[in-house]
Amino acid sequence: MHIPDGFVSPAVAITGAAVAVAGLGMCVRRTQLELTGRQLPLAGLVAAFFLVLEAPIIPVAVGTSGHLLGGTLAVALLGPWLGPVVITVVTVIQALFAGDGGLSTLGVNVVNLALVPAAVGYPVLLGLRRVLPRGPTSTSVAAGLAAAVSVLTAAVLFTAEYAVGGAAGVPTGTIAVSTIGVYALVAVVEAVVTALVVRGLLALRADLVQVAS
Amino acid sequence: MSAAHQSLLVPADTPVHHLAPQCKVAATALFVLAVAATPTGEYWPYLWYLLLLAAVAALARLPPLTLSRRLLVEVPFLLFVLALPIFDGPPSLTVLGVGLSVPGLHAATTIALKATFGLLATGILAATTPPPEIITGLERLRVPRVFTAVAAFMVRYTEVLAAELARMRIAAICRGGKARWLWQVRDVTAGLGALVVRSFERGERVYLAMVSRGYTGALPTALTGVAASRVAWAGALAMPALAAIGTVLAS
Structure with missing residues (x-):
């Protein structure tokens, strides 16, 4: 899902960068207010966690080729402001060291992977928690559903970015079917993994989950 | 950044290794942007970019094989790019019985070339700069403290x-x-x-140890590097500037 250099037109890349800078600027302003004590090491740990789990040397356990995107998990653990910061750090390091995603398309990737879970996944998560009965199980179910919605939104957004400024002329319909089809499967896996990790953490250390409180 | 990332570093005693990290990060980013701005269907600029990268790699004494091994991550993506000439518009020429479209071929080649050059450029950066120095460089480039603090903890915990x-x-x-x-x-x-719980509990102890020794969210200036000289900046930025000349001439 990390878009490499040259895949979208410069105009789309620049727009993506502008949106990413604006969104992250807001996140930075909000996190500096609440960045106390344990938040910082937890954020670092979550970042390290994603980096290790997404390293290509580690086989993805559930038998699909897609790795955990993790945006919604980060938002559920760290809140809507620090979560995107963490995913952005991971995305930048992956682009610099692992060659996963381009530098010129960093903005677009940050929008898809970091800002969508905060802007779409988090409200869905909060809304579902209000509807569902209280309790750790429904919180984790809500996190899982929010993760699925985030992944699908990112896939639709990716298709839209491609439709507006794709560098190749493949019909948008073909791209839409293949991308959204593949990511529908990824969304299911992501939902299950997110829900189970949140459920496990709520049982072991509920204080590490931001949405638990 | 153990196994997966540390091994990218190729230690050597060269000007490229010694250059201030902020200059290297900025030069890499600008070079990749210059390459990404190359118009579709123009191919000679890539020869020019390759020459520039080869010069830097030679100056850093990087073995070419190490750099090219990095291109392996591109393979799944290249398979996707291969599909472009087949599905992109009506076929206008036939190779081995498969109808290919010329715009699709141009698009596929351009995408593959740009991605390859992005990988090679970041490969040189990663081969000459250890991750903590890159974080120092980003801090020097005025990246907000939250990002560099999170990144520093990430390096520590990986x-x-x-x-x-x-x-x-x-x-x-x-x-x-x-x-x-x-x-x-x-x-x-x-x-x-x-x-997560096991690592976090260990990380919490690391953090408390840091706080008790006076950590306040930023590393002491001794560890955050020094301002780069004008010569260093000029040397580093010459590379993307030369690349940009190629980009401008092509468009």
Whole structure:
């Protein structure tokens, strides 16, 4: 899902960068207010966690080729402001060291992977928690559903970015079917993994989950 | 950044290795942007970019094989690009019985070339700069403190986490655990949850030790590097500037 250099037109890349800078600027302003004590090491740990789990040397356990995107998990653990910061750090390091995603398309990737879970996944998560009965199980179910919605939104957004400024002329319909089809499967896996990790953490250390409180 | 990332570094005693990290990060980013701005269907600029990269790689004494091995991550993506000439518009020429479209061929070649040059440029950066120095460089480039603090903690914890993960995987294999199918996902996620808690509790102790020694969110200036000289900046930025000349001439 990390878009490499040259895949979208410069105009789309620049727009993506502008949106990413604006969104992250807001996140930075909000996190500096609440960045106390344990938040910082937890954020670092979550970042390290994603980096290790997404390293290509580690086989993805559930038998699909897609790795955990993790945006919604980060938002559920760290809140809507620090979560995107963490995913952005991971995305930048992956682009610099692992060659996963381009530098010129960093903005677009940050929008898809970091800002969508905060802007779409988090409200869905909060809304579902209000509807569902209280309790750790429904919180984790809500996190899982929010993760699925985030992944699908990112896939639709990716298709839209491609439709507006794709560098190749493949019909948008073909791209839409293949991308959204593949990511529908990824969304299911992501939902299950997110829900189970949140459920496990709520049982072991509920204080590490931001949405638990 | 153990196994996966540390091995990217090729230690040597060259001007490229010694250059201030902020200059290297900025030069790499600008070079990749210059390459990405090359218009579709123009191919001679890539020869020019390759010449520039080769000069830097030679100056840094990087073995060409090490750099090209990095291109392996591109393979799944290249398979996708291969599909472009087949599906992109009506076929206008036939090779081996497959109808290919000329715009699709141009698009596919351009995308593959740009991605390759992005990988090579970041490869040189990663081969000459250890991760902590890159974070220092980003801090010097006025990246907000939250990002560099999170990144610094990430570097610190990656090693802990990778070791913990390896230990737990070996333990699971010893007990006959082999997660392969979707219905075994509970084992994996329970393991992940345990991994997070174990690593976090270790990380919490690391953090408390840091705080008790006076950590306030920023590293002491002795560790955050020094301002780069004008000569260093000029030397580093000459490379993307030369690349940009190629880009401008092509468009």
